[in-house]
Amino acid sequence: MRWALVSIILLSAACGGSATTSAENVDAGGAALGTCKIPTDTQCTTARAQVRCNGSNGVTADCLSDDPSTCAHLDSMPGGVTFTCSNVCTEKQYAAACGSIGPGPHIEPPAGCETTLQTPAGVSLNCCPCGP
Numbered sequence: 001m002r003w004a005l006v007s008i009i010l011l012s013a014a015c016g017g018s019a020t021t022s023a024e025n026v027d028a029g030g031a032a033l034g035t036c037k038i039p040t041d042t043q044c045t046t047a048r049a050q051v052r053c054n055g056s057n058g059v060t061a062d063c064l065s066d067d068p069s070t071c072a073h074l075d076s077m078p079g080g081v082t083f084t085c086s087n088v089c090t091e092k093q094y095a096a097a098c099g100s101i102g103p104g105p106h107i108e109p110p111a112g113c114e115t116t117l118q119t120p121a122g123v124s125l126n127c128c129p130c131g132p
Helices: 002-014 072-076
Strands: 022-026 032-037 045-047 049-055 060-065 083-087 093-099 114-118 123-129
Touching: 045 060, 049 123, 060 072, 060 093
Parallel strands: 049 093
Antiparallel strands: 022 032, 045 093, 049 060, 049 083, 093 123, 114 123
C-alpha cells in the first residue's frame, strides 16, 4: 500500500510538468544516454526517463524525470531513507505518464509504447519509442 501511495503522489506531481522536445542526459557514472526525440503531439506528460527508486525501507517509487538517476520528490522523504534509482526505459525510449485520476476521459499512451506500471487510480507509466 505504501508503494502505491508513493507512486500516486509522484505521478500527481509529474502531471504538472511540461513536455520535453528532446533531452540529452548523462547517467550517474558519466555515460551518455543519447538524444531522444520526444513527440510534442502527445497528450501524456513526458520526460527523458521513467525512474524507479528502491528505498532502504522497502518502498519503491516511480517518477518521470529528465535526470535518470533520481526522483527529485524523494529528496524530502523523512527518516533518513536512501534510494537507489535507475531508468526503466532504454536509451531509445522516452517515458510517458498517461491517464487521469478519477472519472473522466482517460488518455491512452501513444502507439508503440510499453506499459511498465499501471496504477489502480488509472494512470499508466510507459516507455515509448523515440521519434525520428
